[in-house]
Amino acid sequence: MVYNFSPGPAALPREVLQQAAEEMLDWHGSGMSVMEMSHRGKEFMSILEAALQDLRDLLNIPSNYKVLFLQGGAIAENAIVPMNLAGLRSPSGQPRQPGVADYIETGSWSTKSIKEASRYCRVNVAASSAAEKFARIPARADWKLSKDAAYVHLCTNETIDGAEYHFTPDVAADTNNAPLVADMSSHILSREIDISRYGVIYGGAQKNIGPAGVTLLIVREDLLGHALPSCPSAFNWKIVADNDSMYNTPPTYAIYIAGLVFQWLKRQGGVAAMEARNIAKAELLYGYLDSSAFYSNRIAADCRSRMNVPFYLRDDTLNETFLAGAKERGLLQLKGHKSVGGMRASIYNAMPIEGVQALVDYLKEFEKKQG
Numbered sequence: 001m002v003y004n005f006s007p008g009p010a011a012l013p014r015e016v017l018q019q020a021a022e023e024m025l026d027w028h029g030s031g032m033s034v035m036e037m038s039h040r041g042k043e044f045m046s047i048l049e050a051a052l053q054d055l056r057d058l059l060n061i062p063s064n065y066k067v068l069f070l071q072g073g074a075i076a077e078n079a080i081v082p083m084n085l086a087g088l089r090s091p092s093g094q095p096r097q098p099g100v101a102d103y104i105e106t107g108s109w110s111t112k113s114i115k116e117a118s119r120y121c122r123v124n125v126a127a128s129s130a131a132e133k134f135a136r137i138p139a140r141a142d143w144k145l146s147k148d149a150a151y152v153h154l155c156t157n158e159t160i161d162g163a164e165y166h167f168t169p170d171v172a173a174d175t176n177n178a179p180l181v182a183d184m185s186s187h188i189l190s191r192e193i194d195i196s197r198y199g200v201i202y203g204g205a206q207k208n209i210g211p212a213g214v215t216l217l218i219v220r221e222d223l224l225g226h227a228l229p230s231c232p233s234a235f236n237w238k239i240v241a242d243n244d245s246m247y248n249t250p251p252t253y254a255i256y257i258a259g260l261v262f263q264w265l266k267r268q269g270g271v272a273a274m275e276a277r278n279i280a281k282a283e284l285l286y287g288y289l290d291s292s293a294f295y296s297n298r299i300a301a302d303c304r305s306r307m308n309v310p311f312y313l314r315d316d317t318l319n320e321t322f323l324a325g326a327k328e329r330g331l332l333q334l335k336g337h338k339s340v341g342g343m344r345a346s347i348y349n350a351m352p353i354e355g356v357q358a359l360v361d362y363l364k365e366f367e368k369k370q371g
């Protein structure tokens with residue numbers, strides 16, 4: 001028995017992998033693997049439609065939002081977002097400040113988004129916690145938003161640094177109704193969200209959705225049709241939406257697995273039930289880290305990620321010994337990102353509380369031996 005704490009590609013529910021294995025050579029009597037099917041044939045269309053409906057049910061997605069399956073991952077979206085939105089006009093029909101977008105900088109991933117978007121629009125960093133090593137989400141009252149930005153961009157869970165928004169910011173009044181755009185790659189489906197508060201939500205699949213290779217985008221319909229002329233057609237959200245995510249061949253197998261994950265989530269009781277479990281898992285792990293002088297987590301208590309828990313040993317010369325001992329016990333992929341060092345436990349939906357308990361037991365044991 002192993003527990004995989006990888007930040008992504010991450011552990012998938014065992015039941016999903018078992019079902020995929022059983023269906024690998026012959027999907028539902030079709031005589032084909034899902035990988036071999038035409039993306040326009042009735043078999044795959046039924047898989048796609050079920051996946052879309054299950055996701056809509058799980059996230060309670062309002063009918064005026066489109067759900068798109070794209071490729072390129074969240075990193076490609078960092079360019080695709082400004083390419084689709086930088087030309088957006090305000091509701092009065094007046095141009096917004098030409099090509100200005102507000103970004104909130106809260107860690108490595110939002111920093112990357114800022115850098116990439118700067119190639120396509122004028123970026124205003126409206127708030128940043130860089131000076132505090134991204135140990136918190138800047139308070140909404142301190143954000144210096146543009147009056148007429150095309151959009152306001154957030155990364156709502158910073159996978160590397162470990163800070164998460166536990167609030168949905170209201171930016172409309174300060175920005176003349178600029179839409180909120182959120183990179184939710186590493187916590188979508190881990191907690192309830194009010195989709196209607198956002199204009200665009202995007203994320204790579206390889207944490208809480210399925211395998212790498214499919215990018216999820218949820219977009220309010222009025223935000224379609226504003227792409228810059230230079231935007232590639234395969235990344236123009238309106239073209240992709242008009243073609244029901246079939247403008248080019250979609251990543252069919254990744255969508256199929258994502259669909260199995262959505263079915264699994266429904267069997268678990270849906271997103272509200274997952275959120276309750278995720279809160280319990282996070283409390284168990286942070287609770288132990290906080291009680292110990294041997295380990296530390298540097299994120300402000302009200303901004304801590306429930307999905308990605310970076311932590312440090314008091315003596316970092318013990319890091320390799322710690323990781324080797326963890327591996328012996330089947331606790332895998334706990335090494336922190338090279339940019340921040342230390343350790344990181346990613347505890348997405350597919351991580352059961354027993355896995356977090358096994359990690360806490362090991363933390364205790366290691367501390368006793370070395371402390």
Ligand code: PMP
Binds near residue numbers: 072075076185205
């Ligand atoms: N944003 C966030 C929050 C992420 O966690 C990641 C991947 N770890 C990315 C963007 C980049 O995703 P991809 O590599 O799929 O493009």
